[in-house]
Amino acid sequence: MKTALITGIDRGIGRALAEKFLAEGYAVIGTSLSGEINLTHQNLSVYQLDLSSPKNIASCVQSISQNTKGIDILINNAGILLDKEETKVIVDKLRKTLEVNLIGTIDFTERLVSSINAGGHIVNISSTAGSLEYAGEAKSHYPYHYPDYKISKAALNMYARTLALRMKEKNIIVSSVHPGWVRTEIGGECADVSPEEAAEEIFKTAISRPETGQFWFKGEKLPW
Template sequence: MNTYAKTAVVTGANSGIGLALTQKLLAEGYQVIATARSGQIDSLQNTNLTVIPLDITDAASIEQTVAHIGQLAQRIDLLINNAGIAPDVMSMAAPDRMLFRDTFATNVDGTIFFTEPMLALLNDGAQVVFISSTMGLPSHAGPNGTAYRLSKAAVNMYAAMLAQRVADRHIRVTPMHPGWVQTRMGGSAAPFTPEQAANGIFRGIRANLESGRFWNAENDAVIAY
């Protein structure tokens, strides 16, 4: 376990990678503030865990959640933006306007406009992690999942920009590819469990990478944008 009781915030923590990350951080001695739409994680009980509601697509919910986090913690050492959707990830069809709107509302708008007010709550020297995907890299372009791929491309660009903006506070910004994971998003055929993905992500957190570098949790390697 860590010597110091650091505080982490994890969004979308009620299942899949978010839940596994929350469990991993608790096991590593973190105080964890986890968000879920319902404000509950029935499968996980821990004295170092606080679960609060967040609808990342709703501006009022974001404002209330950030204020609540500010009341719960004097300092935040780690922010993991995990909440996301991928309704068209397996589709080869032309972009669907409604799916496009919903995907960007969660993966891009929600992620960015939750992160921005959270910056004021972060310690100097803290870390911001974005659970992203190599599917959002031009080098990994494919014909499927138009909305999902473009949303992750936007997140990757935002991470690169944010890394420069918060450099004077020594805040590290790290977009991460968790791998193809056995979740509702990834399906049962995926080769990695959420726990394996969480372990790989945590190794990236501990790796002390240069801010703005993209971490591939599949093979513990840095990927060029």
């Protein structure tokens, strides 16, 4: 049985991903801020993870590593959007956003890398909000909004790109994936994609062997 580790499975896209992977016969290791979720399954185990706490990241990875034989797919899904209504950088919010979306996610991944099986896939849930190409007035629906979030996802994209090079010798693929505009707390209720539809597409990409170090949406390459 293959194993997928997905961060942030208590709600939103992460929840739909956990349900999809379980339905497809994977063992799922999930995380939530509280360590508890209202989903039970014989192939599901849940760990408490707060990506803003280095100490917590270290102990979470230690527990996961002790209890698993190896991870085939890691999906770094957990993330925050604190500046939805802002049009200028608020340094406090930027710090908090980077701590979770970037530094905590990198810390978690780096500590886990030795537990990821050769032939595995690391998927970072990013966003077109982090695309430099899409940042101009012509291509962005919200060119002025949420700069902190955009900065965090642009930097996360660079992490995927650099990690992809390092992981080549272990034959581990690294991808950035845009999930679409999804009806969750982050996406809001007007978004055009359900979490389940987003999860279907992310699942397809995660179980495939795409070119490493690329940015994907529904199997198509996105510009950085």
